[in-house]
Amino acid sequence: MKRRDFVKGIVLASGIVGITPFIPAGKFLVTTFSFKYVRQKIANVNDIPPNNRLLFTYPKTGDIEQDSDPFRKFLLIRLPNGEFKAYSAVCLHLWCIIDYKPDKVDIECPCHGSTYNAQTGVAFKGPASKQFNKTLPEVKLEIDDNGDIYANGVIGVIGYGREGA
Amino acid sequence: MGEKGHKNIGKLLADLYNWVIDRLRRTVLFGIRLVIPKKLLSIHGFLGMLTLVTFIILGVTGVLLAFYYKPSITQAYTSVKLINNEVEFGIIIRNIHYHAANAMLILAIYHLFYQLFSGKYKVRNEVIWITGIITGVLTFLEAYTGYDLILNERGVLAINIGASLTNSVPIIGRTLASILLGFGFSDIILHFYIFHILVIPLLMIIILTIHLPRNLIFDPPVVAVLGGAILIAAGLYPVPLGEGFNPNIPPGITVPEWYITGLYALLRTGIDKFVAGVLLPTLFIVYFLLIPFIDKNKSMSWHDRPLITGLGIAGLAQIALTTVWGFYINPNKVIGLAERLAIDPIQFYIILAIIIAASIIASYVYSIYIHPKISQNRTSNKTVKNFKFTISERAITALVIAAIAIQVILTIYSINSYANKLYNISMISMGASLTIFGFLIHLARIFSAQEGD
Structure with a gap:
């Protein structure tokens, strides 16, 4: 090996080694796909009759700008059998706000007619049902002895569903 | 001050001009040769320059709009509404920005296809061609990120489709969505804003340095007419505010921008x-x-x-x-x-x-x-057409005076219409006046060419 090639090789190797620690810094650009989902009281069982729903903000920050984000909007649904379910209110198709329909006992998107099963949160009709991601993110609910309903964490990614989360 | 003083000031200014120009020769500015044509040329030869002019107009009006715009879910729409309805000349700046964007896209497409059909990408112009296509794609993205910023129904529809497309990319879709959009609408609006006012324009400027040829043709009359056309379009088709975004109300039928x-x-x-x-x-x-x-x-x-x-x-x-x-x-x-x-x-x-x-x-x-x-057929009956178009000095003088008179009337009309809140008419008059200015400098060019003969 020529002396000149050896020096070139060393400089190259040094450069590569020097740059390596900066590569993971690319993570700076990658946002975490969640908010801080702390335990938060959202309602009381008496606030919502069976076969009805309530739109709530979670996690609530008190800041109007942050709290108006559709990604913080959830539907608390009391099914006809009295069971409570809470799903992200953001449709998985094009992020419109979906709503619970008591007469059909399902969740519908007003924009393009995507329809979700209220029991499971899985889309079975409309454009969202044809996607890979078709299961609405669900809020983990806790009900205490006073009937207070607490949200404590979210399964899935808002806007992107539970698939591959 | 007599004749002599007048001459001295003239000489002083000329000296100062030459002094500055001599020093500027040492800078990168003189690497580019700006050619101002002596006669009317086909615009096909400088469509790229016209596109660049619209880009500069967009830069200036964009900075002005940025003084009032707020990239936030709750304030984006209201801040644009403020610009449109309350801020002095806000409606005019906003409409120029909007229609200059349309003009830039139309000119870019026209430029692309003219270069394509005339085979200009050959003869060592391959790099210029490729950077041109990249600039074109960036122009499209710039327009796309721009019209969403108002956060009206139409903008949100476009944002959501963009997000959905990003997420649809196999394997890297989620990561890409995370980098480009962040999480939630609060992030999205901020990201789009940063892309629109900083990242994409900066990339465009950098890529333009390896797209622009060293010889640039700048034709003031055509540029003035282009500016006039943008203003007239702004007056005839002012961009509406649309319905503000409300996540709780399902959007009506909206169609995106034409591009x-x-x-x-x-x-x-x-x-x-x-x-x-x-x-x-x-x-x-x-x-x-x-x-x-x-x-x-x-x-x-x-x-x-x-x-x-x-x-x-x-x-x-x-x-x-x-x-x-x-x-x-x-x-x-x-x-x-x-x-x-x-x-x-x-x-x-x-x-x-x-x-x-x-x-x-x-x-x-x-x-x-x-x-x-x-x-x-063409070679068999080829006739030499060589006629010269000359205008008498008198006719030019009459035309110039008439043009200036019309300009004065239009300007007064424009100011008066603005004062009476007739913004459309004001913009159209401004545009017409600018167009006439374009014709006038063209006449001046013909005149000085005849002088030179």
Whole structure:
């Protein structure tokens, strides 16, 4: 090996080694796909009759700008059998706000007619049902002895569903 | 001060000018040669420069708008409304920005296809061609990120489609969405804002340094007319505010801006999102990037390269067809929204295929059968046309005085209309006055050319 090639090789190797620690810094650009989902009281069982729903903000920050984000909007649904379910209110198709329909006992998107099963949160009709991601993110609910309903964490990614989360 | 003092000031200014110019020769500025033509040339030769002029107009008006705009969910729409309704000249600045963007896209497309059909990407211009295509794509993204910022129904629809397309990319989709959009609307609006006012324009400026040729033709009359046209368009078709975004109210039927309806039509055919919205447009762009390497023909004239010309016509026709089709929504209100928006994919893609085939066949037929005959005829009865257009000095003087008089009237009318809140008329008058200014400097050019004879 020529002396000149050896020096070139060393400089190259040094450069590569020097740059390596900066590569993971690319993570700076990658946002975490969640908010801080702390335990938060959202309602009381008496606030919502069976076969009805309530739109709530979670996690609530008190800041109007942050709290108006559709990604913080959830539907608390009391099914006809009295069971409570809470799903992200953001449709998985094009992020419109979906709503619970008591007469059909399902969740519908007003924009393009995507329809979700209220029991499971899985889309079975409309454009969202044809996607890979078709299961609405669900809020983990806790009900205490006073009937207070607490949200404590979210399964899935808002806007992107539970698939591959 | 007498005649002598006047002369001295003139000499002083001339000296100062020469002193500054001499020093500027040492800077990068003089690496570019700005040519101001002495007569009216075809605009085909400097469409790129006109596109650059609109880019500069957009930069200036964009900075002004940024003084008032607020990238936030709760304030984006209200801040644009403030610009439009309350801020002095806000409505005019906003409309110039909007229509300059339209003009920039139209000029960029025109520029692209002129260069394509005239084979300008040959003769060591391959890098200029490729950077041109990249700048074109960036221009499109710049326009897209711009019209969403207002956060009206139309903007949010476009944001959501963009997010959905990003997420549809296999494997890296989620990471890409995370980097480009962040999480939640609060992040999205901020990201779009940063892309629109900083990242994309900066990339465009950097890439333009390896796109702009060293010789640039700057024709003041045409530039003035372009500015006038933007103002007149702004007055005739002022951009509405639209309905502010409210996540709790389902949006009505909205169609995106004209430069996105093509993509919108592809998406509405219901085939896989990634294929329709990402893969097909990417292939379209990649084809354009590869043209200089596909077309090895030495000839620059379009009828010697029937395949490339045919594909070029096909590309233009596809853009036109998808764009127009994207605007069409089934007016039958009885059926659901999803059904109204649906486009029959078989019908759609068969027509696209027919257009491609027809363009190529037509191009071959023309260059093999029709063109040789035409050029034969042309050479047989070629007559030398050499007439010179001269205007008498008197006529020019009369025209110039009339033009200035009309300009004065238009300016007064414009100021008066603005004071009476007739903003459209004000913009149209401003535009007309600027157009007349363009004609006037053209007349001055003819006049000085005659002096020189």
